Each structure stands twice: as structure tokens, then as C-alpha cells.
Amino acid sequence: MADTRIHSKAASVSFQGVSKVYGKDVLAVDDVSLDIEPGTLVTLLGPSGCGKTTTLRMIAGLEMATKGKILIGGKDVTSLPATDRDVSMVFQSYALFPHMTVMENVSYGLKFSGFDKSETRDRAMAGLDLVGLGGFGARLPSELSGGQQQRVAVARALVLEPQVLLFDEPLSNLDAKLRRQVREEIREIQQNLGLTVVYVTHDQEEALAVSDRIVVMRNAGIAQVGTPRELFDAPADRFVADFIGEANLLDCAIETVEGDMAQINLSGYRHQLDARGMSPGPATVAIRPSRLRLTPGADGDGIAAQIEKATYVGSRMEYIVAAEFGQVFAVSDNVDAPLSPGDAVRLSFDARGPVLLPAG
């Protein structure tokens, strides 16, 4: 990291019962309460139309909350417009001003912040150095590659040393290879400077990779908040389990609960797992495709099943497996001896991995 004069003034963000209604009755965000710690990277994750971008734009001040309070750094900013909030945003399209050079783009916000000319220049240079584009100041945005444009957009937002930095799906315009690289750069800068970052994405893998905490949103509300590990290993409900890691959701029955361990029964197959405070009765078990074990042959432990479809995707095999209770999706690292459609298999669960959820 270059010698930088860019510091962090990271502040917390707090939503208190915030709603946003468009027009008369389109509810985009419904009574959301949320606290974001200073210096953390929090991702808003969810399918399109779940209200995550609206939430982000309300932090920026580009949308005004219909109800509720928004605090940044403990200060009520609910009615402040974007111009007056100490928040910067990196847009999905980058929104670089095409008629200005890279340098002018990065200096743009500094001009309105009361810095003199040389200070503006120094800060802009420091910003460009930080994202590794020191020599590109005189270029026009159209003369840069997509990844470079993205970094200019980040530098432009960073040099203002905002209390909160916002990212709106910053990687969606990049190809797959660049995506991993840029996402790591963003995370690195965030951690080195200790910034508060709010990050919107609909890509669960991206969210798991960069976040300190993830806010999963659904239908204008929050479905679950937690660290990546918590969400992956202990989803709160079927929606979260399905959205993060495409879990197979299977109906089962809890037979007995002893201590905090439960025994479930799935078409005669029994398995022991964390009870998560549930009592005997119908329930759902969520199990990731990688936690399913397929044993060739018609006999043995496990559930009798049959391979329906087998797909080779290079690093692994993907199978659709038909059992008595329906289809499940499984993956296997064994690409050297793949199973074929029609093969009989025994299906069993890994000891760790399956999670109990309320019946849906």
C-alpha cells in the first residue's frame, strides 16, 4: 500500500423503523431496523426487488425515508439530502463523468469540500495511488478498461474520507476473473483504512467472501443478519437456507430431543443433529449439496435413491438424485469415476452440515 494521506472517519449507521413507500402504495422497504458498527463491511444481500438498493440509496440520501429515522455517526440525517451527507457511493455503472479526465473525476468532490487547489491535487493523487492508477490522471474514463474505471470510481469516493462508503453492485459489470480480484482489493482497502462500508449485491458467494456481516433481505424486510459463517451454518429459515448455498430443503420429523441434540427421521433414515431449541414434531432439514454423500449400489446404509441426471462441470460432478421424498441436488468431487443416470445409490448425510429449520 502506497504512502497514503487518506484516513478513515468511519461512523456507525443506524436504521430505526425505516419504511419507504413509492407513489401511494408500493412498499419498497418495510419497517427496517438495523445497526452497522463503525469500521465493518456489511453486505445487503437478496434477490432483485427485495429493497436492498433502496436501503442503500436511503443511506446515501438519494431516497428519503417515508417513515422512521436514519442515523449516521449517531447524528440524525433522516431529512438531509445527499449533498449534505458525509457519505460516498460507488455506482454499479461507475458513473464516471465522461467529459472529465480521471484526475478531474477524482478531484470533483474535493472541490466542494473547501480544500485549496494544491491540497485537492495531493489528495486526488493519493487516492489514485491507493487504487494503483497513479499514472492515469490525464486519461479520459473512456480510455480505461472496465476494471480501471471501477477503481477510479472507488478512488473518487475514497478521497472524500466519508463516514460511510457505499457500493451498489460494484462487480456486476466486470468479467468473472476480474471480479474476484477487485472484490479482494475492495476488502483490502476497507480493512487497511478501517472504513465503514455498506455493500449491495445479489451474489451470495461475493457476499460471503467480502463481508463482516451480511443482511439478507426479502420482500422489503430483513430475513436474517449475521456473519457469513452464521448464515451459512445456521440459517434462520428456509428462505435464507435456500438463498445462501442452495440448500436442499427436505421435510422430516423430529423423533426425540435429548439435551441439545435431536434425532430426525426422513423416510426411515435417521440422523442426529443440533436441535436448535426445537421440540419433536414435523420440521425441515436443510442440507447443502456438498454435504450429501452418494454411495453406489442398491444396498447399505442410507436412503435408496437413483441418479436422474449427471452433469460434468470440470472440477466436480453435479447430480440430480431422485428419492422417495422427491429430488435432491448433490455434488461430488469424484470426477474420475462418475455415476450415470439410472444408477442406484444410497443417500446419506455428513455428520456436520445438515441444519434443522421450522417446518415450512
Next chain:
Amino acid sequence: MREVTSERTAHPVLIFWILAGWVGFLLLPWYGIEDGFFSFGWLLDGYPTDTDYAPAAFLVAQGEKTWLAPLLLPLLAPLLVLRRRKTDPAYAKILIAAGAVGFAWLIAQGFGIGIRGWNFAWLETAFGPLGDRQFGMGYGAMLLASSFLFLFAQGIAARGAINGDVFVVSAVSGIIVIVTVFVFFPIAKLMLAAFITEEGGYSLLVFAAKFTDSRIWSLSCVTGPGRCGAAWNSLFLAVIVGALTTILGLVFALVATRSGFRYKRALRALTVLPIITPPFVIGLAIILLFGLSGSVTGFFSDLFGIRPTRWIYGMPGVMIAQVLAYTPIAFLVLIGVVEGVSPSMEEAAQTLRASRWQVFRTVSLPLMRPGLANAFLLGFIESMADFGNPLVLGGNYDVLSTEIFFAIVGAQYDQSRAAVLAIVLLSFTLGAFYAQRRWLGKKSYTTVSGKGDSGVHPEMPAGLSVPVYTIAAAWAAFTIVIYGMIVYGSFVELWGVRDTLTFKHYLTAFSMRLEDGGIRWTGSAWDSFFTTIKIATIAAPLTAAAGLTTAYLLTRQNFVGRNAFEFGTMLSFAIPGTVIGVSYILAFNVPPIELTGTGVILVISFIFRNMPVGVRAGIASMSQLDKSLDESSLTLGANSWQTFRLVILPLLRPAILAALVYSFVRAMTAISAVIFLVSAEYNMATSYIIGRVENNDYGLAIAYSTTLILVMLTAVGLLQVAVGKTRIGRRTGQRTGQASGD
């Protein structure tokens, strides 16, 4: 930490408008000055105490015009908020109250007290006779009015309207006020004038009598040899011209986009013609060809011994001239529409086994419907509003626009008849405008989504291409002959009589002499030429500014009443120039706004006639700018004015140039509104030419027209060069697309 503007006291914009108000009240002459404000003669002529030139404060101090004294109150009130914060509720309340009261009082006293004292009898009975009177408002009053308006705007912004954005609220209220004053107010005056009796009272009977006049509505030409009323004539002509121009426009558009024709670029040059040609010039050329001493007439009479007649004067001549003049406009509209039909739709139809003819009939043509409606509407309105061609060629075929003119300037001088005719004309155009909006209403035919359609338009079906080519070729040839005639005619001494070539007309119009080390402009046309250039130069930037600001508000901001706002600003598009001319005379001939006979009224009429084009151009280019550009500027700490100035405007350079040149050129070619508003001092080129035509001085008229066409061709050419250069910076959209794909 960013400075939060809402917590600051002493806001610079507020201070500016408070100061402006005081300057208007204390320093500038309150009333309009006969010799013009910018002659500054008033500074040496008794200012500030002479009542003609005195600022309001001096008038009141001398005990004159005491009704201006209450204005001090709303002037003083805003001083109270100077030290307050925006979030303080008193801040908004005081500004709203002061602005509203001040503005309302200004209007009330302006309309209440006129040249003869009280304007309304009931005021006289209530307050007794007034020994004083007042004239049209001047710059002092104007500045004070603006000050009240923008203080009011800052008040409602502080209350949180449109996110508390002072720039946007001010721009919206400013445009609402100027559109009200210069579009709705004159139209309202016009409506009222239709009811005025000869004694000056109001009566429904007068309106009924004038409205049912047989000279407007008679249908006797259908049943017998009599003449039909002007309303039917206008309507009939407009429908035919609308239909013909639409068909011809479509023909040319098909040739330009759906054929293997090699000179498509030359065809596109056709679209420039209507913009640079004063509308009546076509009429003049038609006379040169088909008039009594016209070339074609002469040719036939020599060859076949047919006696020359005046058949061209009347409906046929006007129709031919208008179709010639307005076909390029329809072409301009339809070429966009024909290209806008997504090629992949047509390709999809082809892969579904439709023949080329079936594709055209079942997919392409239906998708062009809104464009066809638009083209028809334009032809219809242009024909209705056209003044020059009926005047030159109309003969006994009366149409509304010329009737209005003769009612105002002719021996009959009958304002209320002019008003009635104008109302009929206005109802036709607004009716067509409304019908079109209703018909297209909610249907969306937009098939091009922006990018990514890599298909190719299929060529026209063979059965269609033969007639299309024939018509297009014939019409193009005719157009070329017409324009050839105009240039050639300007060098002929006396058409049909003495066919020798001469520079005489150019010399009469544009001669100059070197004398005493300076140039003396001795030609007869220079005066009107310079006036025209001057007025057009002043009007163009104002038109572009008003149009683009409106476009910005319409595309980028959401506020209550946005649709009504859009309708209001586009309305002046559907108002024929003749109607604007008459209504301006009626509205601005008397205080409080007295403008007739000045150059200002010409400038204003051009602004509101041409503003819709600026709005359209602005909307078209602004909707191509991603909204995230504005938003990122806002999150970087710029306010909406800075965003507009630093981000939007630089990216709109092509649209700005187009609006500038278009309004410049239109100001030079306009005639219908201008003819009512010119004065001896401010004569415009077009009305000068019409005057020459009326004196049968065709040579000079055509020479002058040719010169105008050349001047405007140069202007348009410069635009093409300038716009070509500004394309460089606008590639982000494409580039990001490419970069993400590699």
C-alpha cells in the same frame, strides 16, 4: 466533515435575492422607459426624481404612486431571517409570506391601476376616483417581482418541497411564472377579447354574433358557386396537407432506410430545407412557375395556345406550396420512426415465414403508427398556422390565419373578430393535439431498447418499391426545380417580362458604400437584416436556456404537478403563430406589461414559440444520460445547481448547439407571429419581404430570401461541424460495455 448547508446562516442565494429586491425598489426606474432602458438616456434626464424614470422609493417619497408604499413591508420582512437557520420554522414562514404578499400586491396594483386610473369600475366606487395613473412596468418592477418570486421559492424549499432543493424549486416556479405570463395570460386575454363590445363592455351576444358569422362557417361552395367559410377552408386544407405530407414523408423515409438507394445522405439533406426556408418562399417560387407570367404557364400558352389563367391563386397553389414546404418535416419525423422499428422484430417475422410484403404490412407499418400520427399532426398544425403562403397565393380562398391578420391590420380593425377567429383556429389545433395524445396515450411502441440490436432492416417489398421510387424521384425533382427557381429568379430583372440577368435586386437590397472611413449600409434591406440578426441572436440563447432547464426538470426531477407542467410547456407548440401574435398584441399593449413596438416582444415571442423544440431536444439527450451520473455528483457533495452546470450541461453540448441554431434559424424565418409584432423601428426580414411581395416587387423579395437561405445554411453547416467535434467524450456507455466483455 462536510459542511451541512442547512445549518448555516446567511445563505448567499437568499442574500442575493433580497439585495435584488432592494435594487429594484431603490435604484432602477420603476416604469418602462420609452427610449429603451439600455439607451441609458434616462440617467442624464432627471433621474432619479423625474417621475418617468424614478425608482419606486423616490416616487413614494415624493408622494406619488402611493400604492407602491406597501411593498416596503414584504421587502423588509426577509431581513428578519438572515441570521436564522433553514431548519427554523420561522425561516420558511417569513419567506413564503413575504414572497407571496409582495408578488400578489405587485400584480394587484398592476392590474388595478392603469393609464386612466382605476381599471375597474368597482374599484372606483369603493375607493373614490384616483387622480393618478401608471404605465407599463419597467426593470425596477421586474427585478422586484423576481425577487419576491424567488424568496417565495426559497421559503417553500426550506419547508422541504422537492427535498428542499432551492435550485430546483426556483427553476420550477420561475418557469411556471414565465409560461403563465407569456402563454396563458395572452391566451386568456384573447378569449376575453372575443366578448368585448364596441363600447368596451362584455357581452355574450357579441361573441355569438361574430362566432356564427357566415364568413367563418359558410358551406355554400359545396352546394353552389358561393365561397366557403374560412374555418372550413382552413380545416380542409390542413387535412389534405397533413395527409399528403405524411404520405410523401413516409415515401422518402422508406427510400432513405429500406432501399439500396445510393445517395441516402443527399436525401437526408432534404430535412434541412424546411428549417432554413422562410415558409412563403415556396409560394413565391410557385408564382414564378405557374403564375400569370410564370415559366410553365408561358410554355403551355406558347405551345398549345392555352390562355394563361390565375388558377394557381387559391386552394391549389396554397396546397402545393404547403406540401412542398412541410413534406421535409414529415420526413424528419418519419425517418426516426422507420429506423426506430426494431430490426429484430422484422427479422423475427421473416423467420416465421412472413413474406417481405407481409412483414411490412403486419409488423413494420403498425409499429410506425405513432410516427404517422405525429407527422400528420405536424403537417396539420403547420398548415393551419401558415400565414405566408395563403397571403401570397391564396387569392379568394380565405383561411383563418390571413383573416385574422386582415381583421387586425386591415381597414376593418376589429379586435374581437380577430379574437373569435383566433379561438376557432386554436380549437382546431388544440383539438388535433388532444386527439393525438388521446390516441397514442398509453400505448408504447418503443421497440429499440438502446443497444444490442444487431439486426438489419429488410428492404421494401418489390411491389411497394416501384411506386415509392417513382413518387420520390418526381417529388425530389420538383423540389430541386423550385429551389433552382428561387436562386435563378433572384437574378432575373423582371420575371416573364424582361428576362435579362442582373444583380440589380441584390444591389438594391444590400449595397454599401465606403464613406468617410466608415461603411454606409445604403441597401434597403440592411435595417431589417440587422434587426433580424440581432433579435435572433438574443432570442436563441434564452430559448435554449429555457428549453433545456425545462427538459432537466422534466427528466430529472419529480414534483407535484409534473404532468401539468409538461403539458403547459408543450402547449405553445400547438398554438399557431398567428394566434400568438394576436394574443400578444391584446395582452401587452396596455399596462402592467407594455411591450408592443419594442424588440423585447419579438424576442419573447420567439422564446415561447421555439421553446418546445429545446425541451424536446433536451429530453431526448438527457434521457440518454444515465441518472447515476447526477446521483454520484450529489453524493460527492455537489448540489443540484453544481451538478446541472458541471455534469449535465457539458454532456449536453450537442443538444445545446442544436437548440441554439434551431431557435436562431426559426427566429429568422418566422412570419406568422412576427407580422403582428413588428414596428417601424423593429422590422424583421420576413415581414419586410412580405411587404415587398405585396408591392409586386418579386425580384427584391426573392433576392432577399435567397440571401437569408444562404445565411441560415451557413449557420446549420457550422452546427454540423461543431456537433461532429463534441462526440468524442460520449463513449462511456459503449466502452464499459466493451470492457466488461473482454
